[in-house]
Amino acid sequence: MKMRKADVIIIGSGIAGLYAAYLLSSKKKVILITKGKLDHSNSILAQGGIAAAIGKNDSWKHHFQDTIIAGHYHNVEEAVRCLVQNAPKIIQQLIDIGVTFDRDHHRNLELGREGGHHNRRIVHAGGDSTGKIIIEKLIKLIKPHVTIYEDEMVYELLTHNGNCVGVITKNMQGEYFIYQADHIVLATGGIGRLYPISSNDHTITGDGIAMAYRAGADLIDLEFIQFHPTMLVHNSIPFGLVSEAVRGEGARLVNQKGELIMEGIHPLKDLAPRDIVARTIYLSMQNGDQVYLDISIIKDFTKRFPTISKMCETGHIDINTGLLPIAPGAHFIMGGVKTNAYGETTLKGLYAIGEVAYTGVHGANRLASNSLLEGVVFANKVAEYIFMRPKKNIRRDPMIPQIQKLKLSLPEIKEIQDVMMKNVGIIRDEASLLFAKEWFEQFLPKFHSNMIIDLSFEEITRLNMVTTGWLITTSALKRTESRGGHFRKDYPYSNDEKWLKRYIVRRSEENEFNQVKNVTSTVLH
Template sequence: MEPFDVIIIGSGVAALTAAYRLCSEKKVLIFTKSRVMESNSYLAQGGIAVAINEGDDWVAHADDTLVAGSFYNHIDNVNKLTSEGKRYITMLIENGMNFDRNATGQFDLGREGGHLRRRILHAGGDKTGKALTTFLYHQLKDKVNIVEHEMVIDLLMHGHQCVGVITKRKNGEVTYHYSAATIIATGGCGELYTYTSNARTVTGDGMAMAYRAGAILTDMEFIQFHPTLLYKDQSVIGLVSEAVRGEGAFLQNSKGERIMEGVHHLQDLAPRDIVARTIFTELEKGETVFLNIAHVRDFPSRFPTIYQMCVENGIDLAKNLLPVVPGAHFMMGGIRADAYGRTSVSGLYAVGEVACTGVHGANRIASNSLLEGIVFGNQTAEGLLNENLSIPSTCFEPKLPVGKRTPPNLPTKEEIKRQMTTFAGIVRNGDGLHALLTWIQQFDFLHTDWRNLTFKEIEITNMLTVSWLIAKSSLERKESMGSHYRSDFPVSVMAKKREEVVRQIYQDQNVLVRGTV
């Protein structure tokens, strides 16, 4: 089979952005194990944080990003994310992407958790992800090869170089596809948890494949739990965007007490890790937590997706109370990558949530995820356009080891979710993490021949692999920071020292950083 210049795994905003920039000069092939429009990007209700308004600037956006990330962020990449965002968003607008505007024709900017200014662009109210992915798809659908319902099960390796992917169709057919560059853009791993905002396809596949190929993964302990997932009859119905709190909604318990008062100076718009832990504490006390929307103007028209979700599931909106729980939302860690998507493996790139460039630190600020996909999707493509891509001629006869057909006694997805939620969730401790590792390690998930497994078995082995990495990383970090909260290791002096170092770096660069956290 004739090799491609670039193979992209995934179909979210990062994948589509990179493909759009590459397709005019490179032969591009996209694989998605489901449909193109089934991704976390498509589901994103929040918007895109960008300093585009007069009176705002990228430095202020960077400051807010650092504070939310517990100053654990990669400073240069944060600067790139926030300073380049306006340029790439402007390019999208010039190409026809429409964002919501007010009656005067100005952008109707929202405010969300962790941001001190209104800088969130939306499209279609709470349908930003749908609008953006649909726009990008229509821009490139006739310019690249897009293959749906074909799962990438492993990376093709030639020594230490990635030279393509191995895929499997639902009929069992396995195919090798060669490429000079392979971009992993498969998203995070929300499906490892019982409650999640993620698409059902997000099972950590890209991280697991990269680990098996020898790529470096980092910061796997940092998993963000979104504070407000709509909850009814012991099940999550969907996400309630942080933008609702940005428009005046607040969290209360069944007694009517506002639970964020006295917890953080931003109250209901505090960084997500703080809000999620506060709700978790209330739930542990046996309380029910509600999002009170009484002060939100024009809720049905401002948030049509959430409104319809409530109506369809019998939530009594006359009471203005939406029952909510926290759920797995975003992975700050992942495959270590630089600003151009380059990983530790030659020929292998990573972009979007599956990658860890360090921009989010220990906790992602609201609405920086779509921005990340846009900025680093463009950066990765620009880097590849300037590279001379090639495949060794000797790589076309891969000698792949043949392993077992399936690991014995695979657990169910539900069992993995329960274990991860209990022991590697919002609040963790050493004993629980050791118990989780013992449970995971009874399964032989790393030594098998993925070509002989079913789709479901492959997903389960990938879920076990990523769960194992998260558990081990969580044990290694013996401090509480951002989204990683160890009840046996409270916030340490290291966090304060880290903040002081970051502030000094910014001071040396003559960039003003705002006051105390």
């Protein structure tokens, strides 16, 4: 089995992983491993921009407040403060590396507005191509300085005496490799492809969460899953995400009768937090309605939103009707591998950044355009921390794991997706969750330390999907309340949600910052 060594191993090629690689490669030997191509990630698909309180009459406190409200008071305040206070610096950092953000005719940064934001504070690049422009720039920057392995899947994290000391991988040709490093950084993204309709890249199947669980790291808040309200879906086929920026420019959600479905639901109407909008659309569809995004008010739609316009062409959807057929789709998980303020997990030597990590910034529901921001903020934090760490005196030759040829019974990907959507989807209850939990448990193998089962790429993916699906379901059973991205119809309201509705109306009272509360989180390990 071939051995490769570095100072830092980064797993994943989204904005968090690439930015960390860019920063760390100035002083460290960095290897980046991705199971697909370097440009396969959720980040490159991100149409929305980056939220930063840089406009007139805006402040980090307003950004903080909107983040906490969207997160249903489940956020870690320290982490949110770190996120929003660093946001303007992050925009400047990206400008400094050559990212060209959209500007008005006065050369000022153009600021958009999205759901849950009370101010225009979203910075975009290329209209609805922000993620693509940033990722392409980062790839160019890291290629000369970082060793990159594509089409290679990290199989398991390797541990020794309570430390994460390396990883084992398998490439498309079936070859195994062992990597060793002082610092292993998970940046594998979320879990979107556990569901049949998703905004996520096809590679995003919960791998990092499953590997961290098997290695013994703590996981937290996995029940909180955000469904983006507006996936472009025609004849039951999803064609991609319709950015919230479209509603920020005045588009409205309507049914086939032309009725505005968000009227009377929330004070922000179509720009309410995503969990509320997604549930409203879902319930309308359950009642037999077709839901559309009415874009007729937006001038020069094709110029303003070129990516969405191209998706409409692909799906043979006529933009000239002014109506885009939409449905909610799995978008983002707020929970993940538990970390501290510097990305350290509970397993020494293992770090997590980006969507796979739980930093506490998102609470029970992520505020729009805080995800790219989180990736860069915590890439900075983990790089800063790793630079400060002394050289470790740990064993650099972990025990070579046993590779066993066992036949696993694993369900097909479509089966997993159907079970998740039907039982652990937008609206849940105990009976459905118990069914899903028992269904997943019949496929979970028994592992012991440093045991590797010889599986194909697809089988590894399905094993990780089963493991992560079970973890999400178990977490959802434990939380007997409805909050943010976790809605239990058998526990429909909590006192905090009733207070939230009053608080949104009285938002101008800034002294209510002090009333923000957190609740105890579910921790699995």
